[in-house]
Amino acid sequence: MSTATATVALEHRSPLRVLGWAVPLLGVLLVLPFVVDQYQTILLAYGLIMGIAALGFNLLLGYTGLLSFGHSAYFGVGAYSVALMVKYLGVTSMELFLAGAIVACVLVTAVFGVACVRYTRIFFGILTMALSQVLWSLAFKFFWVTGGTDGLRVPTPTLLGVVTGKGDKIAFLATAYYYYVLGVFVVCAVIMWIIVSSPFGRALQAIRDNEVRAEFVGIRIRHYRWVAFLVSGVFTGVAGALWVPLNGLTTPDIMHWTFSGEIVFMTVLGGFRSFTGPIIGAIVFNYLKTYAVGYTVYWQLLLGVVLVVLVLSLPTGIVGTAERLWARWRAK
């Protein structure tokens, strides 16, 4: 009897059910550069990049229950490692940029992680923020290495060893680079989806829900938190590495804690209780910020108001609210 029940239960939970909406969505993203203008495509590329950063961030917030206020550091490590590879090694290959950024992020998060995962809640948040501010001040003060507030320029990279941005830079960014970003985004999303669906991902959720009990099913919670911290930081670092060539320049701003706040904002905006929430939140936030900046010099005030309204009226974020409305509509 229990066998029959179990089979039914398993069929109900096919991991492939995600493909139903993921494939059409990917189709839309693929044809988009042919439909909208270059500016919009580049804007979306920024959104997808921030989506990768927010996905990484949410492994800690949504799945492990740790609110990092220092993810700007890993974004910055990704971005600056690319810029320094250009400056000191003359590298132009995007794949080498990504590899270098990943290595740098692994090293930094491994060390920062050891310190941070000893704490939870506000203590964790403050410590991550303090450490990120250390990196920010290094980028800010060591101007002979980092260019200080002038930052470091990064030219358009070579993609897959063949595609270069010589000539029309905007066209390159809006087509070849957009598709490259989309490709990396899909790879990152799939990897993250597997991680959160793995037994390891389940263990993280267990730690989030109840750390004492997690320990008493034999999970070494600090060790798992550390691994989550590492993975989370590396994802955000990959986003940083993709972001620099698009932006053409990296400055210490992206290491500042206010940028960490933006990552928190976009994740909460989309909804940290769902897998897709941070992605949607990042893309929406990116549009919101771009147009708010263009519309008024008081854009921070505008975003602040949005955040307050959001937290008060949509605590589950865009995706959480959409899911609820969808469920209500279907129930009718």
Next chain:
Amino acid sequence: MSAGVLLETQGLLKQFGEFRAVDQVDFRVREGEVLALIGSNGAGKTTLVNLISGLLRADAGRIIFRGQDVTAQSVHERIGAGIARSFQLVNLFDQLSALDNVALAIFSRHGKTRKLWTLAESDRPVWQEAMEILHLFRLESKARVLAGGLSQGERKLLDVAIAYALRPKLLFLDEPTSGVGTREKAPIMDTISSIVRSEHISAAIIEHDMDVVFSYADRIVAMHQGTILADGTPDEIRRDERVLTTLIGTPEASA
């Protein structure tokens, strides 16, 4: 050490400031027995279980499990050795389903929670086993319900089911029927006791309800002010003068 002893503590001590919560306790659990730990609030029962399960560190003394000194071992290592526990205040993963709660313990037991690259859903043997365990605890109809949405009695059983899913040799149950209605107590205890007895798991149950204690335990250990006051069969304990005066109050109260 005599044959058949699964767990033994020697001079186990835990102090909170000046207060000796567990005071030089020599405690034993034999293979396959169901033991009840009784005593008034503050007698040291939960502290003793916390020391043995690894939630707390002992200030002095030794804990020997299956001939191995586990005093310095981490929680994780003790679980690997075969010590599991449930909690007095139910401790579940509230945002995961009942099935996920049990499956997590199975993944952990197999060392599979270290895997980042496989989908948890596609590991059929684990889900099969989790479903069987829920069936055993008569919770299979609640498999898909989030643990946070279960009734108190169901939560109590699920808590024990998680510990059981670790396939322990020794299972500590901290008040498995506290907080549930009187009518629900017997079914819960029947379920738990039939499972541990049929699988020869040694169980140590902390319990306040004397009816439960006398009907389900092979042996009773009574604690008082951090020490062991009496140790014997239910009949011996029922007749023990010290137990009657210090714990149960008057003989009438135990009826």
